[in-house]
Amino acid sequence: MTQDSKGPVATEIEARLRAALQPQQLAVLNDSAKHRGHTGDDGTGESHFTVEIVSGAFAGQNRVARQRLVNRALADLLREKVHALAIKAKAPGESL
Structure with a gap:
């Protein structure tokens, strides 16, 4: 599966x-x-995945809090299907 095709x-x-x-x-x-x-x-x-995300939910949050928000949304996938997840999480106005 290529990076461009989504499974x-x-x-x-x-x-x-x-x-x-x-x-x-x-x-x-x-x-x-x-x-x-x-x-x-x-x-x-x-x-194995990398997520690059810009969301207003991250405004005022530190890096750990941002990663926790992402991890919470994906909790069962991380337990059952995803071995590794790299997270690049920014608030609007911050560059990825």
């Missing part, structure tokens, strides 16, 4: 983050191909 896990990540955080910008990048054969690669091609 069911990437699609679910995007839908949940849109619902929970109403982002102005959102990119869900599938990094799984970079980790093929490594620990956590379950063979589905959807185990």
Whole structure:
């Protein structure tokens, strides 16, 4: 699966983050191909992701609080389907 094609896990990540955080910008990048054969690669091609998100929900929040908001929205996916998630979370006006 390429980074450009969205599988069911990437699609679910995007839908949940849109619902929970109403982002102005959102990119869900599938990094799984970079980790093929490594620990956590379950063979589905959807185990490692980077999320780049800009949301008003992050205004006034520090980096840890922002990551917790993302993690909360994706909690069961992180337990069951996603091995690794890198998060780049910014408030409007901050550059990714």
